[in-house]
Amino acid sequence: MVKRIMSDFAAVADFVVVYVAEAHPTDGWVMSRNMDIGQHRCLEERLAAAEMLALHDIPCPVLVDTMDNATVCAYAAMPDRLYIVLDGVCVYKSGPGPYGYQPEEVRDWLQKYSG
Structure with missing residues (x-):
């Protein structure tokens, strides 16, 4: 759904993904159907994991959080x-995922903004 929003509103907004610490690493809280990514022990591992994500047709730049998790903290x-x-200025902030992650709200906001 997020990829579709990025496509539909490419002329209205710039999109980025910020890859942070792996939520479900293979050596931590594993979830089925996730990519085989362990907890990052160094920036090179985090960059490699973000590169794997970027290979899945993410239609925007993929940025990477620092190892001190500055983005997660901020x-x-x-x-x-x-x-x-x-x-x-931050004009919209979803709740934390997975339950507060509501891409439809982003679509609604962008439709109102662009219309």
């Missing part, structure tokens, strides 16, 4: 979260 982005930033 944005409460674990395991996932959606934000809309307009002119440097």
Whole structure:
């Protein structure tokens, strides 16, 4: 659904994904159907995991959080979260995933903004 939103609103907004600490590493809280990614022990491992993600047709830049998890700390982005930033101001913040992760709300906001 998020890929579709990125496609539908490419002329309205710039999108980025920030890859943070792995939510379900193979050597931690494993979930079925996840990629085979262990907990990152160094930045090179985190970069390699983000590269694997980017290979799955993510239609935007994939940025990578630092090993001190600065993005996770600043944005409460674990395991996932959606934000809309307009002119440097956060105008939308979803609840934390998985239950607060509501891409439909992002679609609704972008439709109102662009319409």
